[in-house]
Amino acid sequence: LKSKDVYVGELEQLILLVVLRLEDEAYANPIREDLDRVAGRRIARGALYTALERLEQKGCLRSAMGEPLPERGGRARRYFAVTASGLRALRESRRVLLGLWDGLEAKLETR
């Protein structure tokens, strides 16, 4: 790990990946649904907000407000997007993980 890189935890990685996959539709509700559906992680609503806020503080995510919507009581959606440093963190963690996986397939498959 280079010193200027940020470290992202496992849940944070999952969130970043889900945000990437959702592209333009990445706001809290679908992020939470995808975490459940794709990654099998049910997390509390409150925990998700906290994690999103932390990721934004770390500079891995940036957010922008959409249009006010009547079905939200006139409130806008906050759409998230992964920043360059977020992408770097993801790439880095993939690299580390793949490196560690290398050569272990046989061991893990037999179990």
Added chain:
Amino acid sequence: VSAPSEPPRVTEWLLARALAATPFRDDILGDLREGYADCCRRRSRIYARWWYRAHALRLASRFAVRLRPTWKRGQAMDRFSIDLRFAVRSLRKRPWMSAAVIVTLALGIGANAAVFGAIDALLLRPFGFPDADRIVMPIETTPDSNYRRGTVSPANFLDWRRDLAGTIDELSACQWWDANLVGRDEPERVEGFRVSPTFFSALGVPPRLGRGFRPEEETRGNDAVVVLSDGLWKRRFGGDPSIVGQSVRIDGEFTKVVGVAPPGFDFPLGAEIWTPLSFDSARAPSRTFHSLTVIGRLASGVSLQDAAARVEVDGQRLARDFPDENARRGARLYTLTGGMVDLGMGPILSLWQAAAFFVLLIAGANIVNLLLARGSERTREMAVRLALGCSHARLIAESLIESAVLVVLAVPLSIAVAWGFLAALHGYLPARLVRFVSGWTSMAINGRLLAITLAVAAVTTIVFGVLPALQFTRADVSDAMKSDGRSGAAPGRQRLRRALVVAEVALVLPLLVAAMLGVRSVQTFMTGWQGYSPDGVLTVRASLQKSAYPDDDARRRVTRRLTDELAALPGVTRAVATNVLPASDSDETTRIEIDGMPVDPNRRPVVPERTVGDGYFDVLRIPLLSGRVFTSADRPDAEPVAIVSAAFAEKYLPGGAAIGRRVRLVGKPWMTVVGVCGDVVHDWFDERNVPTLYRPIAQEPHADVIFALRTETTPSTLGPSVRRAFAKVDASQPIFDMMPMTQMLQENTVGLQFVAGVMGTFAGIALLLAIVGLYAVMTYLVAQRVREIGVRIALGATAADVLRLALGQAARLTTAGVAIGLALSLALSRAMEAGLVGVIRTDPQTTLLLAVALAATGIASSYLPARRAASVDPIVALRTE
């Protein structure tokens, strides 16, 4: 109610407040809205609402903690919020214990609030009239009666109205009136009252339609007018506003409807129709017939005391001026509420309040226990803080906040408990009887009840918050610091906990005893000896219409015909008419003279009088002890005869030869006693074996008759054929209160069932709470002694020895509690005996049995903790050494 797409509005508002300091508050609210709409589509709206609430609660509890930075309003607030969060956290650490305490508190506070609600509605403000505390009720008193309603004679009322003008205005009288209403459909008997023209204005309740009565309608001949109650108007006349001015047939006469009372007005005693109380200008009103209830409004500037003094003086004057009629009579002034309320109501409600208070005390003891348990874990912490200069006040404040959090959480639940309790009371009283209890329908959760709930909650908070805190602050700092944390609790605190258990047990026993006494007397009255057999008897009542049956002859004939028709019905073996049946809610008494027994004319015996058709003793299966029963030969022109009860014969005709002796009603011809019959129990609150006089109904016909039918089938199935039998004789004669005699008996004991039921509920709650308390204390005491027990086992004590040790401790505590409880029970059952004469009998056997059962329960509840003690592993227990 919010629109279908809107989430629960209050929840959303609260959530927005809770998230005030959260940067992404709007995100959360918006996301939740979307989620809610989604949930609505996929599931139901109800589900979605609960989904929303659950999520809001979780979010609020997560983010509301961030409130702190925004609360920078000075140190006190900051400290308060720290204490608050600390209290919440420490309660969340023991969720089950906290929940138990909250439920306990809710039961204690709820029971008190509910009983207060009952007292408030039934005793303090049963009437919703404007300025009700200015409405007064003068009554006539006699040394040997404590009746308040229906005690004033018409002549005395008219004198009062003249004499008291300026002191009590709009003095009005009312008198019971059974109105037989023949309207558009089936004839109906309605509860009516004859009232003075000023009646409605005295109560401050003008009719909603038409008018009240005019002064000239007080004269006989002008009095064929009525005011209908709102309920009767809607029920029988479809709420037709043109009814005012129309005529209806009442008691066979055409009577003009002049007004309709406002909704809910049913004074007095559930009245549905009012007519003027009229006087015959040709005849002087009676001074001896004491049947009026008089009410009036205090004149402006006159205090209740002044008016009461005036009334008393006037009572003395009437006694002086009319010594024949008013000797030994006086007058007293009550407030309307004080005069109308049933005499038994006060003692019964105080009994309930006492019981509810006991429950609260027991609940409180459990809470002190919890707080003490927490405190004992923190003895060293407290000592350190005190040593470092923390003030006692601050420790007390912490403890107060902790108990306040518990109480605040318990308050909504306790209101639910109170609501449930009042709903149960409402559901239990038969609709027929509701009218006799003024204020019954207004018994509900209202502002005053909420206020008293909060007041009780506040007192509870303070008492149960300060009590344990005083224990820590009294702790000797150096002692606590010296000990290595092994002893855990100061001896003083242990003593307090033990005292709490003893107190709990001591409070439960009297409640159990009181409940059991109530249950036993209900049982005794309903299934025990009655002197007659109610099974298989159907009863039905009629008030014979005065216009159709104006005199004794007509009444005798129609009673005879009705009896014959009823007796001829299939399934009926015999029918009989009477004026009063045992266990019916009416009674009739008369003043008598006994031949050969000289007596002071003012102290002539008063006995229940029953006029009965022949066959009465057969229908009710009342045994004839000697002589003969009435026969059809006991006609009006035959010799007047009477049958007396065994108690009558013993008390008034002693010497064994009652038959052939003579008795008479004051001023009436002598009657020869022809038989002696067994005694019956008339009413559960009556004394037993009341001397009773029976006369043939043929010699003394009545307008108000009850028919008793001995049947071979289930009595309740005979309804339609009984109605047909009545219609065959007189289609315009209404009947009422048709029911099996067993039901009459059951309804008659409703009051007692209430006493027993409420006491039983309270006793059950108290017992449960005491068991929980005992269990908790024993668990704690065992935990405190783990090391000691470990040493004992290491030194060779067997499991049985340890079990005996722990159970012995429990036994000592419960025995002490039971001993004190026995003394309290004795006092309480004495009080019940005095309050409910003749019903409750103290019963040492039952009391002892309950005491033993309670002690056994107490010891049993400590069995589990004792087992735990016995299974202590000495290695584990001593490892921390």
